[in-house]
Amino acid sequence: MSLWTGFLRSDGRKGIRNGLAVVYLVECAHHVAREVASPYRDAGANLIGFPGCYPNRYADTVMRRLCTHPNIGAVLLVSLGCESFDRNGLAQTIRASGRPVHTLVIQETGGTRRTIAEGRAWVEQTLKELAQQPRVPMTWSELSIGTICGGSDATSGLTANPVIGRAFDRMIERGATCIFEETGELIGCEQHMAQRAQTPELGEQLIRSVAKAEVYYATLGHGSFAPGNAAGGLTTQEEKSLGAYAKSGTSRIAGLIKPGDIPTVGGLYLLDVVPDGPVRFGFPNISDNAEAVELIACGAHVILFSTGRGSVVGSAISPIVKICANPETYRRLSEDMDVNAGCILDGSGTIHSVADQVVELVQQVAGGQPTASEALGHQEFILGYKHFEPTGPSCLPLVQIGGQR
Amino acid sequence: MANSETSTAPLLLRLSDADNIAVAVRALAAGTRDMGVTLTQPVPVGHKVALRAIAAGEKIVKWGMPIGSATQSISAGEHVHTHNLKSDYLPTFTLDDGKKFVEDHP
Numbered sequence: 088m089s090l091w092t093g094f095l096r097s098d099g100r101k102g103i104r105n106g107l108a109v110v111y112l113v114e115c116a117h118h119v120a121r122e123v124a125s126p127y128r129d130a131g132a133n134l135i136g137f138p139g140c141y142p143n144r145y146a147d148t149v150m151r152r153l154c155t156h157p158n159i160g161a162v163l164l165v166s167l168g169c170e171s172f173d174r175n176g177l178a179q180t181i182r183a184s185g186r187p188v189h190t191l192v193i194q195e196t197g198g199t200r201r202t203i204a205e206g207r208a209w210v211e212q213t214l215k216e217l218a219q220q221p222r223v224p225m226t227w228s229e230l231s232i233g234t235i236c237g238g239s240d241a242t243s244g245l246t247a248n249p250v251i252g253r254a255f256d257r258m259i260e261r262g263a264t265c266i267f268e269e270t271g272e273l274i275g276c277e278q279h280m281a282q283r284a285q286t287p288e289l290g291e292q293l294i295r296s297v298a299k300a301e302v303y304y305a306t307l308g309h310g311s312f313a314p315g316n317a318a319g320g321l322t323t324q325e326e327k328s329l330g331a332y333a334k335s336g337t338s339r340i341a342g343l344i345k346p347g348d349i350p351t352v353g354g355l356y357l358l359d360v361v362p363d364g365p366v367r368f369g370f371p372n373i374s375d376n377a378e379a380v381e382l383i384a385c386g387a388h389v390i391l392f393s394t395g396r397g398s399v400v401g402s403a404i405s406p407i408v409k410i411c412a413n414p415e416t417y418r419r420l421s422e423d424m425d426v427n428a429g430c431i432l433d434g435s436g437t438i439h440s441v442a443d444q445v446v447e448l449v450q451q452v453a454g455g456q457p458t459a460s461e462a463l464g465h466q467e468f469i470l471g472y473k474h475f476e477p478t479g480p481s482c483l484p485l486v487q488i489g490g491q492r
Numbered sequence: 493m494a495n496s497e498t499s500t501a502p503l504l505l506r507l508s509d510a511d512n513i514a515v516a517v518r519a520l521a522a523g524t525r526d527m528g529v530t531l532t533q534p535v536p537v538g539h540k541v542a543l544r545a546i547a548a549g550e551k552i553v554k555w556g557m558p559i560g561s562a563t564q565s566i567s568a569g570e571h572v573h574t575h576n577l578k579s580d581y582l583p584t585f586t587l588d589d590g591k592k593f594v595e596d597h598p
Contacts, residue, residue, distance in 0.1 A: 241515060320515070395538070
């Protein structure tokens with residue numbers, strides 16, 4: 088049954104947006120890329136990029152996934168010229184996916200002004216072509232939904248997180264793929280998670296992923312517990328964990344994936360965002376948008392963002408639906424929020440009723456309705472350095488799409 | 493619900509029958525009465541209140557699961573937070589527990 092229309096891509100996936108990614112391949116090309124994209128932001132241009140000059144396999148994989156994400160219809164690569172990012176390999180992956188792609192090398196094009204002019208001309212022309220692309224019917228089994236929380240307080244675990252868990256259960260029943268993440272925020276929940284795994288082998292891997300996160304964060308000398316969490320009434324790591332864990336709902340866990348792994352069958356997946364091996368590049372994710380980017384690299388079309396103290400962020404590529412847990416925060420920041428889950432605390436809503444509202448809203452957003460952060464022009468994006476070993480066979484039912492790890 | 497106010501909105505929320513704390517669903521003043529306890533001090537929204545006397549070392553239970561241990565005796569109606577509750581995980585239990593698991597499961 089078709090519920091809304093989307094955009095068919097050559098790998099069989101469908102997008103709910105038809106964006107054009109403008110990609111800087113090193114920080115030195117960021118300004119030029121931003122100048123190219125900014126006049127077309129509200130017409131579908133998405134500014135993304137990688138700041139580093141040194142190569143990184145993880146960043147290379149994630150960038151290939153992002154540039155062939157179903158919500159993206161065309162890509163402009165902006166290179167300084169001497170950075171080590173494999174721009175030819177990336178362009179080849181994008182071209183092989185059937186998307187229009189163009190590369191501008193600032194050092195060859197003749198500097199800032201000429202590159203901006205050439206870039207804008209290409210973007211303007213390509214956006215016109217994208218506007219001609221036909222829409223095709225789309226349904227829940229073709230939709231992937233991720234979830235994160237940011238600016239949590241004690242209300243997050245009382246309202247918005249259980250609401251997301253309930254919404255996840257309902258969307259999974261309809262065939263959707265749902266992804267939760269941040270193993271460092273699941274310390275204390277690992278045994279319960281293992282009991283929900285589809286197989287005992289997967290259960291062991293789930294426990295192991297949390298143990299890896301414990302060691303990683305302890306080596307850094309920090310948990311994910313921030314001072315703002317305590318001000319909001321959360322006292323301990325495990326209290327925060329249980330509140331965050333509520334976002335996963337009650338479905339069986341179908342797989343444990345790493346950034347860039349794309350599930351091919353519906354169900355509930357845990358995204359392991361903590362790098363493998365020794366601590367090399369610092370914190371696993373330095374802020375909420377780094378997690379959003381990894382969910383998008385795993386194919387998420389939409390992200391449900393639970394916030395208590397009030398985050399205003401959006402994201403490039405995939406819309407963020409902000410579900411506000413705290414009624415006082417909602418009153419202050421209502422323009423930035425999509426759903427007021429805080430109504431559960433004043434007795435005017437229930438977890439069930441707000442979850443129904445979320446599922447309905449996801450369907451509308453999939454059909455093209457802008458979220459609050461989209462309407463306000465938010466396009467936050469972060470991609471840094473990491474190291475992962477390939478995902479083990481006991482972790483997944485999945486297939487690699489569009490390039491190798 | 494034994495609210496002292498006439499409002500139908502809840503004041504304290506108990507998430508599971510096994511819990512020995514409840515959560516303030518809005519900022520509450522000292523002296524507020526609900527769920528059989530009287531608040532001994534003001535409690536901000538989202539913060540925890542003891543529903544009965546809790547001994548030092550006893551687990552604090554929320555969502556039916558332990559969230560840490562009391563570091564001192566806590567009276568019914570008292571604010572439960574960093575001054576009287578500590579994690580059973582971070583910072584010490586964590587490192588050893590995680591390392592042991594990784595060593596045991598190469």
